Amino acid sequence: MxxxxxxxxxxRVLGRRLGGVLRGLDVICLYGNLGSGKTTLTQGLARGAGFRGRVVSPTFNLMRVYKAGKRRIFHIDLYRVSVDETGDIGLEDALSDPEGICIIEWPEAGDGFYPSDRLELRLSHAEGGQARRIVLSGHGPRSRDILRRIKD
Ligand SMILES: Nc1ncnc2c1ncn2[C@@H]1O[C@H](COP(=O)(O)OP(=O)(O)O)[C@@H](O)[C@H]1O
Ligand SMILES: [Mg+2]
Known part of the structure; x- marks a missing residue:
């Protein structure tokens, strides 16, 4: 898609639509260069998932947790994190939280940790200053279900 x-x-509107269908254990990997819109999309995702507060880039914290009712939205940014360091930031705990939704910017360093049934969004600059191209893909029943739900 x-x-x-x-x-x-x-x-943000796209993020909100997607965030509205997410539930515990869902994992969204956001690929794309600096400025492609990963954090902007995450603002919508968090809002759609029920979080009312401010979402900013977690680049220096690596992980932020936003609460929405019983849900926890883990906003993770692995920019410049090396594969050896991913164990330290609590990635596995976040991914295995039954009420946790994980949104990961620069997910490459955590590659071995993610479930195979996850959504991958690839963002890039498109023709024109503010245009962005977002390719959504996923393998597995849960990912297919999410993509089907945001189509209509
Ligand atoms: N169509 C668009 N979608 C998302 N961000 C956009 C778009 N057009 C312009 N922008 C701007 O591009 C920047 C994207 O930054 P950000 O979301 O932090 O990217 P990333 O997290 O991928 O580095 C923001 O300043 C945002 O206002
Ligand atoms: Mg960002």
Whole structure:
């Protein structure tokens, strides 16, 4: 599934739609260069999943937790984290939290940890200043279900 957005607001709206269908143990990996819109999309995802507060880049904290009712939304940023360090930041605990939704920017360093049934979103700059191309894919029944739900 490929979606183009033409403003940060549109990217947040997409995130909100997707966030609204997420539940515990769901994992969203956000790939894409600096400025491609991963954090902006996460703002929408967190809002859609029920979080009302401010979402900023966790680059220096590596992980932030947003509470939404019984849900915990783990916003993780593995930019410049090496594979050896991923064990230290509590990635496994986040991924195995039954009420946890994990959203991971720069997910490459955590590759061995993610469930195979996860959503992968690839963001990139498209033609035109504010245009972004977002490719959504996933393998497995849960990912397919999520993608089907946000189609209509
Ligand atoms: N269509 C768009 N979607 C998302 N962000 C956009 C878009 N157009 C412009 N922007 C801007 O691009 C920047 C994206 O930054 P950010 O979401 O922090 O990216 P990343 O987390 O991938 O580094 C923000 O300043 C945002 O306002
Ligand atoms: Mg970011």
């Amino acid at each position: 490929i979606i183009e957005t033409y403003s940060p607001v549109q990217t």
